Amino acid sequence: MSVNKYFLNYPHYIQTQVMQLIQSNKVKTYLSNKYPTPHNINSDKALYQYANDLKQQYLRNTPQISKALYEKQKDLIQNALGTHTFISRNHGGKLKSKHEIRIAQSLKSAPSEMLKMLVVHELAHFKEKDHNYS
Ligand SMILES: [Zn+2]
Numbered sequence: 465m466s467v468n469k470y471f472l473n474y475p476h477y478i479q480t481q482v483m484q485l486i487q488s489n490k491v492k493t494y495l496s497n498k499y500p501t502p503h504n505i506n507s508d509k510a511l512y513q514y515a516n517d518l519k520q521q522y523l524r525n526t527p528q529i530s531k532a533l534y535e536k537q538k539d540l541i542q543n544a545l546g547t548h549t550f551i552s553r554n555h556g557g558k559l560k561s562k563h564e565i566r567i568a569q570s571l572k573s574a575p576s577e578m579l580k581m582l583v584v585h586e587l588a589h590f591k592e593k594d595h596n597y598s
Contacts, residue, residue, distance in 0.1 A: 499575035506572060508533040515565055515583050519590075526590040530562040534569045545571060546582040548589035563590055 471482050485491045505514045512532040519529060551565040565586045571579055 484574050495575065495578075499577045501576050502573065503576035503579045505579060511565075511567060511583075514579075515587065518580075518583060519587055520585075521524040522589060523587055526587075527561060529565060531564040533564075533566055534572060537568045537570055545569070546586045548586040550589075550593060 515532045545568045551562040
């Protein structure tokens with residue numbers, strides 16, 4: 465059994481730990497012990513507010529968030545937990561851009577750290593559109 469693709473770039477000992485957790489079916493227990501506090505961001509409106517607050521705090525000079533919402537996982541690309549969409553449109557001679565953040569609905573019941581990690585990741589795409597794989 466090969467290590468989960470998400471951990472390929474981690475040190476070997478972490479890959480081993482992850483595999484042991486997966487094989488002994490203890491991932492959930494491990495995570496809920498480590499991150500016991502759930503978030504209370506339960507609506508799209510609250511998600512927008514939450515993302516916007518983080519943006520104001522850490523990424524002031526970036527474009528406005530047009531939309532932030534929870535979306536069913538199957539509608540997100542390749543089982544992603546979050547996506548960032550940047551749309552640039554010519555609107556009556558003016559270039560209008562929209563930045564949208566979508567977070568998997570399953571994360572409504574995630575620990576607060578996990579939601580924060582994803583929202584921060586998607587916000588980072590406001591500055592850096594693509595992943596740097598090098
Ligand atoms: Zn990304």
